[in-house]
Amino acid sequence: MTRPKEATTIASGAKRPAKNAAKASATKRFGTFGGVFTPCTLTILGVILFLRFGEVVGNAGILQSFLVVLISVAITSLTAISLSAVATNTRVRGGGVYYLVSRSLGVEFGGAIGLTFFGAQAVSVSMYVVGFTEAFMAAFPTINLPVWLIGSLVNLGVFACVYVGAGWTIKIQYGILAALVLSLLSFFAGALPSASWGQFVENLGPDYRTGSSFFSMFALFFPAATGIMAGANMSGDLRDPGKSIPVGTLGAIGTTSIIYLLMALMLGASASRSSLLDDPLIVKDLSFWPLLVTVGVFAATLSSALSSMMGAPRILQALARDQIFARLRTFATGSGESNEPRPAIILTAIISGLGVLAGSLDTIAPIITMCFMITYGYLNLATFYEAYTGNPSYRPTFRFSHWSTALAGTVSCVVVMFLVSPFWAILSIIGISVLQWYIARKKIEAAWGDVQSGTVFERTRLNLLRLEEDLYHPKNWRPSILALSGGAWTRPHLAVYGQWLTGGCGILTLAQIIAGEVDSRLERRASQEEALRSFIRDKELEAFPAVLVAPSLTVGIEALVQCYGIGALRPNLILMGWSSDVDRMNSIAGALRTVARLGRSIVIVRYRETTADPWVAPMGTIDVWWRGKANGHLLILLAYLFAQNDAWRGRPIRLLRMISSEAGREEATRHLESLLGDARIRATPVVVVADDFLSTIRHVSGGAAVVFLGFAPPEQGEELTFFHHTNDLMEDLPTVISVWSAGDSHLEA
Structure with missing residues (x-):
């Protein structure tokens, strides 16, 4: 059996050659x-x-x-705390949340979440472009162009800006931030004089329209809160x-939370x-300088x-660099000294363009909610595992994270998913599980550590302590085989x-003993x-x-079996191969006696x-x-285990016994049946x-696939007799x- 060809070993993700790494380091200027x-x-x-918060307040009322807002902020804050902990616990490279999850939970989780x-981020572009298009059409109703055409042109413009480079785009965002601040000031300046106590009281409680509910409003609003990953x-x-x-x-979450709460208060009042409910541009209509709000809407959506x-x-x-999906390798390349991911930018623009053609704002938002909820849930789960298992490598400099906050974040994400839409929640979980299964099936080996290894270690440690404390019972017997295979590639049948x-x-261990002194055999041992x-x-x-270095085979076996x-x-069972070389009989017999005295069962395979x-x-x-019964119980158990392998399924087991008289056949048969029944x-x-066991076994089992026999280790001085009889x-x-x-x-266990 050879290893599947699709199995892949991947190096530490997002690593560049030294020269490129130096350039990349020089361009990290943000x-x-x-x-x-x-x-x-x-x-x-x-x-x-700007375009949907009025609908949320109109349906849910000010209090709801x-x-x-507060539930969304709680979830994003818990996630941001987990994000901060993981980000301060490792050297963060490109890939954001994908990099963090993959280096914590492992390649299967990371790959599924990364994709x-x-x-979700690519479709988010569609949502923002569709939002811009709605605002643009409302601001310029005389422009008689199809909505899809305007949206496609805007998507193309966004693509062009990003394709030029992140540095230029970041500079644009400073101007956009200024426009956004002015638009908010314009809204509050216009809304404050219009506010009244009566209007506040009237809009304090909910009044959901048909088809709307608290959770549908939550699903509509929550994509606004998903911007917490933009920096990561x-x-x-x-x-x-x-x-x-x-x-x-955390600074952005705190600032925007206050703005949203004030916006809800002012809109309701x-x-x-x-x-x-009916005016998607209510923010503009209430503002002191409507033009500034129009500019703000354009600025925010863009x-x-x-x-x-x-x-x-x-x-x-980053996902492509880790080579989890072979077909994504094209997107691993970057352009220029800043390593701009231009092939990936082109694909993102294509996906967002299709989203612009296919969806409306109200349709896209709940789907994005599910994708982000799964991402946030996994990020919180990764942090929970790291903290709860006590992984020594988990030493974040961010001190405000605890396993309980990460667990609360994980649970809240799952609960909210099902409250928003059980159907989409189940579909999303199935989808992510299929992705994980697909990646696991490819048997990709990552060159970075992950929390799953730490979790397995902790679970193994606790289980070993439990085994040490519990009294042994034959019911729990399992074969723990130490196979003295030598260089197993020379005798693969033993393995x-x-x-x-x-x-x-x-459990199977393949052991090799190298004869000689330790100091002179260290390199060979390695x-x-x-x-x-x-x-x-x-x-x-x-x-x-x-692999053990010992002065002789017998000394090596003694050391291995004991330690x-x-x-x-x-090990409770020592597996050896049979040698037809009579000159090796003394050492083999000595090894058998040693193992027997140490209380370990012995299996010899003559292949x-x-x-x-x-x-x-x-x-x-x-x-x-x-x-x-001295050897019989173990013989039957091993034969049973042997037959459980796929290669041996369908091979019948025969329990045979030789007796010397026909009169004892019925009783002997009942005895064997009783043994098998128990x-x-x-x-x-x-x-x-029959009378002659040697000729009988050759006649009866000559056509068998494999024969199980009992034996006893030879006493001192009987080595040659044992050797010739066995041969x-x-x-x-x-x-x-x-x-x-x-x-x-024991069979009865």
Whole structure:
């Protein structure tokens, strides 16, 4: 069995050659205000604020609008806290939230989230462009052009700005921020004189129209809050991401939250319910200088589109560099000293252009909500795992994060998804799960650590301690095999049979003993261990390597059997190959006696090659010869585990016993049936009446696929007798597995 061709090893994502890295470092010129606070603020104060927030207040009323805003702020704040913790715990490179999740939860989660978040950001461009188009058509009703044409032209303009470069786009955003501030001042200056107590009281409570509800309004509003990732998406272009991302993101959330709450208060106190529901430009109508609000709407929608158009390609570029999806490799390239992701920008523009043609603002917003909720949930989950498992590498300089805040963020994202739309929530979870399954199926190996490894370590540590505390019971017996395979590539059948004997529920270790002194064999030991590890990986074995330097084979076996393992998880079954070389008999016999004295069961495999590939199981029965319960219980258990492997499915097990008299056949058959009944193992009992065991076993099991026999280690001075008897017994048989039991397994368990 060879490793699948699609399996891929990926290096640390977003790494560049040294020369490119130096250039990239020199061009990281954006600070907290320009690189994080400004894009976050402009994205949050976008199309929803000017074109849909009046509808939210009209349906939900002032109090429930406050609740919509506060719930959104709570979720985004918890996520921003997690984002800040992860961002200050690692050296952040390009890719934003994708980079953070992939380096925490691993390649499967990171790849699925990266693709989802890229799609959400690309479709967000469509939402902002559609919002701009609505505002443009309302401001210039005399322009008689199709909506799709205006939207497409705007999308093309946004694409052109971003294609030129992020530096130029960031400079544009300063002017857009100034226009946004002026438009907000114009609104408050106009709305304040129009405010009245009576209007405030009238709009205090909700009055939902048919088809609307609190959660539909939440779904409509929440995309406004998703701008918190705009700064993180620029992580590869920041001078100090670890400092800028927490300060800029939390600062933007705090500032925009106050603005939204004040906007809800002023809209509810200044406009009638019908105006709020029916007039998408109510903010403009209430303002002191309507032209400034028009400029503000244009500025907000365009800036949000620009921010998403800048962020999405950088996510795709980082994803492509990690080579998770082979077809995305084209998008890994960058242009110029600033490494602009222009191929990814083109794809983003195409996706957003299709969104402009296909969707309306009210249709796009809930879909984006689901995508962002999943992204935020995974980011919170990553932070929870890091903090809760006590990973020593989790040392964020941001001190306000705790596992409980990350868990609250995760749960709130999932709950809100189902409250907004159970159907879309289930569909989104299924979609992300399919993506994870697809990536996991490709068996991609990442060269970076992830929290899953830490979680597995912690769970393993606790389980080992539990095993150490619990009393051993035969019911919990599982094969923990130490295979003395030597260089396993020279005797691959030992590795194959070792894995088959675990039955998919045990542990296999391939061990090699190098004779000599440790000081002179260190380099060879390291190279042999790596070769053994490569063999395990190439043959897709579920095994561990162990290489030991010892003065002799017997000393090495003694050391391995005594010391290998941890706690209660030590080898209970030693697997060896049979040698027909009589000169090696003394050392083999000595090793058998040593293992037996140490209380470990022994399995000796005499392999009969029937095919060129040892993974191909020969046809025939699995024969187990019962010669007493000393070894018999373990023989039957190992045969049962053997038959659980896919290669051996369908091969019948025969439990055989030889007796000397026909009169005892019925009783012997009942005994075998009773054994199998107590063991709950399906096999065929066969009683053979004969006097000569050697000729009988050759006759009965000559056509079997494999034969299980019991044996006893030879006493001192009986080595040659044991050797010749065993050789004669195996001579005309197929593969033979000889077993000596230490007595720690029972069929009735």
